Amino acid sequence: MKSLTGNKRDHWLKEKVIEYLNEELGWRGIGNVDGFDMGEQTAFKGKYALNIFCVVYDEEKGIASIKRCLKEYRLDYTRIKIASRSNSSDSNFQLKYSAKKKDQTFSI
Structure with missing residues (x-):
């Protein structure tokens, strides 16, 4: 995201991803979306992100499913x-x- 509240595309993306x-x-019977947040990252002032929170019952299967879904x-x-x-x-x-791969930073 380029701003605190996000633009029209950011909101469309959030809805589609969820x-x-x-x-x-x-x-797949492994979980569900549990919410989201949009806004300024706590560790990187002036940088903004869309976070989607999922509860999964198997971490490896959950990560693989999320990657596959977003790519597909x-x-x-x-x-x-x-x-x-x-x-x-x-x-x-x-x-x-x-x-x-070179960007290993992460912040909520």
Whole structure:
């Protein structure tokens, strides 16, 4: 995203990603979308992101399904990052995949 509130395309992308991920994860019986946020990244002031949160029951299958879904529907697959954390409320997200191999930064 290029701004705090996002543009029309950002909002369209959010809706499509949520729709397709819910279908993909639900059809495979491994999870669902649990929400999203849009806005300024906490660790990178002046940089903005769309985060989609999914609950999955198998991390490896979930990551593979998310990558496959975004690639199949051409939903900005070249810019994605996938992170995960355990169910523990005090655990931090850990980056598991970045489309840009040289960019290993991650922030909510």
